[in-house]
Amino acid sequence: MIESQRHSYHLVDPSPWPISGSLGALATTVGGVMYMHSFQGGATLLSLGLIFILYTMFVWWRDVLRESTLEGHHTKAVQLGPRYGSILFIVSEVMFLFAFFWASSHSSLAPTVEIGGIWPPKGIGVLDPWEIPFLNTPILPSSGAAVTWAHHAILAGKEKRAVYALVATVSLALVSTGFQGMEYYQAPSTISDSIYGSTFFLATGFHGFHVIIGTLFLIICGIRQYLGHLTKEHHVGFEAAAWYWHFVDVVRLFPFVSIYWWGGI
Amino acid sequence: MAEIELKTAPADFRFPTTNQTRHCFTRYIEFHKCVNAKGDDSGECEKFAKYYRSLCPGEWIEKWNEQRENGNFPGPL
Numbered sequence: 001m002i003e004s005q006r007h008s009y010h011l012v013d014p015s016p017w018p019i020s021g022s023l024g025a026l027a028t029t030v031g032g033v034m035y036m037h038s039f040q041g042g043a044t045l046l047s048l049g050l051i052f053i054l055y056t057m058f059v060w061w062r063d064v065l066r067e068s069t070l071e072g073h074h075t076k077a078v079q080l081g082p083r084y085g086s087i088l089f090i091v092s093e094v095m096f097l098f099a100f101f102w103a104s105s106h107s108s109l110a111p112t113v114e115i116g117g118i119w120p121p122k123g124i125g126v127l128d129p130w131e132i133p134f135l136n137t138p139i140l141p142s143s144g145a146a147v148t149w150a151h152h153a154i155l156a157g158k159e160k161r162a163v164y165a166l167v168a169t170v171s172l173a174l175v176s177t178g179f180q181g182m183e184y185y186q187a188p189s190t191i192s193d194s195i196y197g198s199t200f201f202l203a204t205g206f207h208g209f210h211v212i213i214g215t216l217f218l219i220i221c222g223i224r225q226y227l228g229h230l231t232k233e234h235h236v237g238f239e240a241a242a243w244y245w246h247f248v249d250v251v252r253l254f255p256f257v258s259i260y261w262w263g264g265i
Numbered sequence: 266m267a268e269i270e271l272k273t274a275p276a277d278f279r280f281p282t283t284n285q286t287r288h289c290f291t292r293y294i295e296f297h298k299c300v301n302a303k304g305d306d307s308g309e310c311e312k313f314a315k316y317y318r319s320l321c322p323g324e325w326i327e328k329w330n331e332q333r334e335n336g337n338f339p340g341p342l
Binding site: 115116117122 | 286287290291338339340341
């Protein structure tokens with residue numbers, strides 16, 4: 001903290017990233033619509049927008065790391081911001097996924113006459129829940145246990161051990177995503193096969209997407225732990241990743257029980 | 266002079282709601298299951314036909330008959 005400063009808040013410098021991120025989002029949206037309607041240049045604008053967003057994410061987070069880790073602006077008071085932010089973000093994610101489970105339950109609890117009043121609809125091949133889905137279900141909670149191991153290692157100041165624990169966490173995450181990919185590859189139905197396929201792939205696919213986001217978040221934490229960015233007293237980024245990861249691993253139980261198992265037999 | 270008796274399907278406690286779509290569909294299926302099991306002229310299935318004909322809109326019946334002919338009827342027959 002700068003000597004002359006008499007408060008513990010971080011007054012940020014002006015930054016170009018909010019506007020660059022907004023322009024990237026605008027280009028992505030317009031480009032995405034153009035691409036999906038086969039307009040000329042749609043794919044180019046979409047790619048440009050996505051590259052712009054990825055670039056903004058990189059440089060913005062790079063700035064935050066410099067301000068927090070290197071310049072020490074993230075005092076206890078400042079840390080409250082990202083903590084509340086992370087929690088509220090996860091709450092909104094819960095609501096987001098809740099909508100897809102709602103859609104799935106809405107369609108399967110009282111199947112309409114149009115699909116013959118039965119679930120799964122006639123002719124739709126479903127996966128055996130006791131094969132890959134069951135094998136894949138304990139992997140994410142195990143990974144959640146491994147991230148707790150990493151957390152304890154950080155709190156105990158065991159820096160190397162924390163890296164090993166994060167490698168274990170990320171490895172389990174990758175195994176889980178690999179199984180999910182294999183399952184999709186071998187699946188007897190697609191997202192365009194009736195309301196069953198729509199709800200199944202929407203819910204499991206968005207969950208899988210969140211697993212991938214959480215994995216990237218943990219990989220970043222592993223790299224930062226390796227570089228010595230995280231300390232016993234200050235590791236908000238890791239805590240946010242761990243909270244997010246627990247959200248993702250617990251949520252896996254819902255599709256397994258309600259979509260694969262109850263909805264597939 | 267004989268009175269003409271007008272009757273609709275009896276109330277069925279499986280379908281207590283105002284919306285009787287599922288009732289109509291179930292009676293349609295029950296009729297065809299009955300015919301499949303007991304044959305066309307057993308006389309036992311006629312009551313189901315009366316029920317679904319009084320409950321279901323004509324277009325639905327036409328559509329389902331077509332689907333059964335084409336082998337893409339979605340119901341559990």
